[in-house]
Amino acid sequence: MRVDSKTFVYQSIEHTNGPFFTDRRSLEAVRDRIVADIRATVADADADGVVVAMSGGIDSTLTTALAVEAVGSDNVLGLGLPCHMTEQAHVSDAHTIAEGMGIDFEEIQLRPLLEVFDETVASDLEPEIEADDRPNERNHEIGNATARLRMLTAYYAANRQSRIVLGTANRSEWLLGYFTKYGDGAADAYPLGDCYKTEVRALAKHIGLPRRIVSKEPTAGFWATQTDADELGARYDVIDPLLYRLVEEGRSLEDVVAELQIDRDTAEEIASLHADTEHKRATPPTPGIAGRGGDERLEGSDALE
Numbered sequence: 001m002r003v004d005s006k007t008f009v010y011q012s013i014e015h016t017n018g019p020f021f022t023d024r025r026s027l028e029a030v031r032d033r034i035v036a037d038i039r040a041t042v043a044d045a046d047a048d049g050v051v052v053a054m055s056g057g058i059d060s061t062l063t064t065a066l067a068v069e070a071v072g073s074d075n076v077l078g079l080g081l082p083c084h085m086t087e088q089a090h091v092s093d094a095h096t097i098a099e100g101m102g103i104d105f106e107e108i109q110l111r112p113l114l115e116v117f118d119e120t121v122a123s124d125l126e127p128e129i130e131a132d133d134r135p136n137e138r139n140h141e142i143g144n145a146t147a148r149l150r151m152l153t154a155y156y157a158a159n160r161q162s163r164i165v166l167g168t169a170n171r172s173e174w175l176l177g178y179f180t181k182y183g184d185g186a187a188d189a190y191p192l193g194d195c196y197k198t199e200v201r202a203l204a205k206h207i208g209l210p211r212r213i214v215s216k217e218p219t220a221g222f223w224a225t226q227t228d229a230d231e232l233g234a235r236y237d238v239i240d241p242l243l244y245r246l247v248e249e250g251r252s253l254e255d256v257v258a259e260l261q262i263d264r265d266t267a268e269e270i271a272s273l274h275a276d277t278e279h280k281r282a283t284p285p286t287p288g289i290a291g292r293g294g295d296e297r298l299e300g301s302d303a304l305e
């Protein structure tokens with residue numbers, strides 16, 4: 001039976017380790033809830049299974065492992081989608097793990113597709129500004145394009161095989177908008193979407209994922225030295241307690257900075273990332289003509305209301 005309230009886990013488990021579910025009993029309940037939710041989502045969609053893009057990182061490995069528990073190894077397709085040399089070793093990890101789980105795994109090189117995109121599309125859309133003035137920005141934009149090529153590939157597989165696409169975003173990434181809009185931010189369900197990265201790590205350890213995977217440095221992989229911590233300005237063990245207090249508890253920045261004794265500038269940066277990426281978590285607005293959908297900012301300003 002499907003439990004409708006997404007907050008079920010939060011209401012029914014006592015916290016024994018700060019605000020996060022990291023003790024065995026809570027983690028078992030979180031695991032059961034996620035597995036049941038994947039199973040129900042696949043059944044509701046009348047789908048034949050799921051597709052997961054597997055990078056060899058902790059989020060996608062955990063998502064895949066829980067999907068196997070939910071719908072069985074025959075119904076999970078893993079996709080390794082490397083585009084840069086630096087990703088190859090991680091995708092090999094994904095392949096090894098997929099074999100161990102007994103799921104189908106396809107490795108598809110996206111480099112040729114990206115090169116064609118770069119030559120035929122990107123080169124015609126270069127801004128006037130010198131690329132050298134913004135050294136990381138092109139990496140950034142090409143990185144986002146790569147994430148969208150992965151999305152294209154995952155949805156093609158889902159269309160062809162009557163599956164749904166499982167996204168791998170966790171709550172920390174979601175609240176920070178730390179994903180590519182309509183790239184890895186596009187999916188039919190986010191099994192880990194209610195779990196902070198701290199909880200993802202604890203759950204991955206709890207279910208016995210290899211230490212090599214659990215201890216990898218989180219990265220979007222857009223360029224060789226990129227890490228989440230560098231780009232976000234803090235590690236998840238700093239970010240998560242801060243986000244939790246701001247978002248879940250609705251407390252003020254001053255209050256939280258004082259309690260956690262963290263650097264105020266860092267805290268402000270994190271809070272701004274959350275606020276500035278609201279558009280990534282929202283359904284795109286329409287003008288709101290005659291009360292059909294719409295955007296609250298425009299309420300009262302339209303004679304067609």
Ligand SMILES: NC(=O)c1ccc[n+]([C@@H]2O[C@H](COP(=O)([O-])OP(=O)(O)OC[C@H]3O[C@@H](n4cnc5c(N)ncnc54)[C@H](O)[C@@H]3O)[C@@H](O)[C@H]2O)c1
Pocket residue numbers: 144147173177178179180181182184218219220221222228231276279
């Ligand atoms: N999980 C990961 O580790 C992971 C994966 C992929 C990307 N990332 C990171 O996520 C970030 C993605 O880059 P991004 O956020 O610049 O690109 P994006 O394409 O995800 O979002 C920017 C786009 O959103 C739209 N937009 C911007 N402001 C808006 C607003 N106020 N209202 C409506 N639409 C708006 C515009 O179309 C803009 O081009 C990068 O920092 C990247 O490293 C992380």
Ligand SMILES: Nc1ncnc2c1ncn2[C@@H]1O[C@H](COP(=O)(O)O)[C@@H](O)[C@H]1O
Pocket residue numbers: 052053054055057059060079080081082083087091150168169184219220221
């Ligand atoms: N090389 C990859 N192969 C398959 N899937 C990938 C690859 N790199 C990223 N992904 C998918 O995108 C999300 C987010 O990626 P980050 O590495 O966290 O940026 C990842 O979980 C995979 O589903």
Ligand SMILES: O=P(O)(O)OP(=O)(O)O
Pocket residue numbers: 055056057058059060061168217218219220
């Ligand atoms: O999304 P993944 O699996 O690539 O994990 P991480 O974000 O920790 O690199």
